[in-house]
Amino acid sequence: MELLKNKISKLGEVIGNDIIKVDMFLNHQIDVDLLNEIGKEFKRIFDGEGITKILTIEASGIGVACITAQYFSVPVVFAKKGEARNIGDNVFSSDVFSFTKDTTYKIRVSRDFLSPDDIVLIIDDFLANGRAVMGLKDIIEQSGATLAGVGIVIEKGFQDGGRLLRGSGVRVESLAIVESVYNGIITYRQANVKI
């Protein structure tokens, strides 16, 4: 998605050779016009799949999931991280390992919001090691719902998540796949090249 790549190149901040900070428009300040273009693109890509629900994970996935959900006319469900906070025991849960924090945390979704009749699209802002998405996939499997695919705004192609998920048969569509970050230069992979 060219508009997105231009935003990343213009406003993203590269730190070292692996961090791309997109706080300016995606995960601290949110450019809602851009999110609308992203939502339309996900609709174009996953149209005809019969999506009944969009699943994401707090916190920074929620904005893009809500804006995208408008184009599918379906509700959003967001998995809650960490402590239970009022969610009760009637939940699907999965353990997610965080490479950033070197620790495992629990994600939870109430059993009220996923059923075998659901066809679920997972939406998230970033895909790196893919552990959070694998946790969501695990929860979808527990519920008996169908996973239609995963829509990612920015995939770090030099980390393992995309390969792991695609390798397990999941349809992953990323609007920008960063192949490498080197000396401040971001190189993108063509999204439709199979690897």
Added chain:
Amino acid sequence: MELLKNKISKLGEVIGNDIIKVDMFLNHQIDVDLLNEIGKEFKRIFDGEGITKILTIEASGIGVACITAQYFSVPVVFAKKGEARNIGDNVFSSDVFSFTKDTTYKIRVSRDFLSPDDIVLIIDDFLANGRAVMGLKDIIEQSGATLAGVGIVIEKGFQDGGRLLRGSGVRVESLAIVESVYNGIITYRQANVKI
């Protein structure tokens, strides 16, 4: 807002005499059509204030803030809670006391996203004791921006936040103010009654 009160009465789950669980449409599963009606109502209420930015706090405020921002054509900024996670030192921060968890946590907003030129609307899903909103207000004051007002989806009128904020001169507009919850019956306060 009648549509909202109907949703709360129909789908909200009352626990004891002080908890209203609205996981079904607001803060776990999200009814995006309802959020659009909420966004239009905030636009009607705060139209003409020259809002340049919507400020909220992760996680459950993000959805309603993003949908609302579409009607104002402005970006959303969400304050980050707890550990810093990649945000750096160039931040405004404030300490927020949580009654639920009986502990104080820090909220942070990058200095890049609030300036003295900004006219800020705070949006959040719930107002109870008001400490999170007071933290956001503190951050806005540190930045030199103007606080135009606070838009809340559901205010617990039997807790102190609304009184504290209005008492300090802040314009707080809540789309539903729950006056009391007793034996499973929810009673609303008329939103335009001054107290």
